[in-house]
Amino acid sequence: MEDLTEALRQWDLRMSTLPEKGRSLFANKDFFPGEVIIKQEPCVFVPNNSASQARCDTCFSSSNLKKCSACRVVWYCGSSCQKSQWKVHQLECRALSRLDEDKRKYVTPSIRLMLKLCIHRKLQDERIIPSTATDNYRLVEALVSHMSDIDQKQLVLYAQMANLVNLILQWPNINIKEITENFSKLSCNGHTICDSEFRPLGTGLYPVISIINHSCLPNAVLVFEDTAAVVRAVQYISSGSEVSISYIETAGSTITRQKALKEQYFFTCSCPRCENVGKFNDLHESAVLEGYRCRDDSCTGFLLRDSDNRGFFCQRCGLFRAKEELKELSNKIRTMLDRAVTSTSSAQLEEAISIYKMVEQFQRELYHPRSIFLLQTREQLLKMLMEVEDWKEALAYCRLTVPVYESVYPSNHPLLGLQYYTCGKLEWLLGYTDGAVRSLTKAVDTLRVTHGTSTPFIKELILKLEEARAETSYKLKLPSERVTVL
Structure with missing residues (x-):
């Protein structure tokens, strides 16, 4: 892991192992709200395709799609996207093409993600694709699987899925036990890839991002720029402090949050917010969020x-x-x-x-x-x-x-910023320009911290705000006695 240590150092980060948390990520410098802490491309990723919705396997676009003519499973929006994935898809395509039409419907996004992980490892072992400090199979091996925490029914399901992967690939000496364990790793280490408005598009595996621990009061947020995972500070993080993100929806009582974390990630959170469990502030919060009214x-x-x-x-x-x-x-x-x-x-x-x-x-x-x-x-x-x-x-x-x-939500939470954005768009559409300016200003103030200022989404948002301000300014300049004739 020396290569990973050096790669993290370039981001002004270091990895430490804590007795109660395992591997954790710490800041080697001060990070201020809006600063990028780390950015990682996925080790493997797939779109969440369904019978009613298909996306390009590379860029997740839903326009101008064409199916791979050989496997009839994977979609691409153009030749450049197809070529960029060809080294991996060539082997996947060969395997999928052997399946008859009925069996192809069992190739879910989860199965495809595992197929691509197996192929990714094979190509790295054969040095056909590079193995870098932040993208190599040793990082996947280091992920916690929680196999001992999973119930028997789930273990059987993972084993069945591993056997399906084996049936599709038909490789000699394939390790079904390892694939079963990897399915468990994906369930608690995989990340849902979302667009700028937090609409889910696909699933990816980001082994370095997975080192970052959870907090119900996180100091950073995970967003996506295309398929790249970007972690930005939403609070001031002093040098030597641990970087944390939220794994779950935090708008809930401590009991609800703890239940979700235990069921999905197999740990009990001990963040400052959860340490208040049973105290008056916690009872107050729980009664308001999930309790009854007078x-x-x-x-x-x-x-x-x-x-x-x-x-x-x-x-x-x-x-x-x-x-x-x-x-x-x-x-x-x-x-x-x-x-x-x-x-x-x-x-x-x-x-x-x-x-x-x-x-x-x-x-x-x-x-x-x-x-x-x-x-x-x-x-x-x-x-x-x-x-x-x-x-x-x-x-x-x-x-x-x-x-x-x-x-x-805290003031720099992306969901709060997106709600301001929705409100501002509706107000502007209905001609409530003053309200639109107020809402879009709040949206920009929040989302420039969580999403940065260089993404197309934020640039479009800032442009909307400028247009709304210009319209408000124009209306103020109109003579008060002017009457519009319809």
């Missing part, structure tokens, strides 16, 4: 369980709500959500919107105004209203979500 509409208090377990009382005004009442509301919401999901999946959007509005009404009676469950419903409504181009109502719901985003 029966008095004018009260902003949150509910705590009473000592007799008969129900909950408001910590502000003391009003009591019985368990039976809350359970009845919860059951109504659950039933309607099932109906809404069915309508959404069958593309009956108008019906789904109507049902989600009823869900929102009952959730407003049940949950705290800053509840993440209410937020999720409003997010779903926002998405569907934009699909049916009901821009005015979409903006109304977007504005309802922004204060919740501001309360659950």
Whole structure:
């Protein structure tokens, strides 16, 4: 690992092993918000192709696609993308071409990622492709697999997937046990590749990025520029401090976050936020994010369980709500959500919107105004209203979500910046130029830290803000008595 140590030193980073965390990444210099800490291209990667959505295997574009004429599985948008992947795809193509049409449907993105990892290793061993300090199979071997933590059912699934890889490749002396273990490594070390607006596009393996540990109060954020993983500081990181990112959605109670981390990554977080578990601030946060509201509409208090377990009382005004009442509301919401999901999946959007509005009404009676469950419903409504181009109502719901985003995320969180961006776009579309300038300014202030200033997405965002400002300035210069004739 001497080569890796030297490569990290060039980024002003060092790797250390901590007893409670294993390998960890530390800063050798001060990093300021917005600075790139490290950037890595993937060892292997694949798009999340499905029957309804295909993307180029190299750049993830969804335009001008053509299937590989031999294997009929992989798509490319042009000859340059095809040529750039040919050394790997040549072997993969040969293997996939042997499969009949029925068996090709079992070649999921996860199977393809493992096929490409096996081929990647073979080509490095044969020195057909270079093995660099940050891109060699020894780094994959060093990843933790958590095989001893996985239940028997999951182990059997990984073994079956490994056997399918063996069936496809048909290589002599292939190590099925190692491939099984690698599937486990991918499940807890692979990263979802997203576009600038955090929409998932594919999956990649970044062995050096995987060294960075999790925190529910991270000082850095992971974003993607094409397929490259870029880690940027979102807080001041002093020399000698550990670099941390978040593995999960952090807008949730400590119990919810710990459950997600334990199930997916097999560890218990001990970050400063999680160390507060059971204390008043933690109980307050949990009751607001996932708990119930006061029966008095004018009260902003949150509910705590009473000592007799008969129900909950408001910590502000003391009003009591019985368990039976809350359970009845919860059951109504659950039933309607099932109906809404069915309508959404069958593309009956108008019906789904109507049902989600009823869900929102009952959730407003049940949950705290800053509840993440209410937020999720409003997010779903926002998405569907934009699909049916009901821009005015979409903006109304977007504005309802922004204060919740501001309360659950730190100021330099990319999801907060993207919500400002959505709000600004809707305001500008509807002619609310002053509001658009305010929202887009907040979006730029946040996203230039998380995404940098040189990406096409940020350049386009800054251009939108400049246009909105110019339009506002023009309107101010118009004579107040001027009347527009339609």
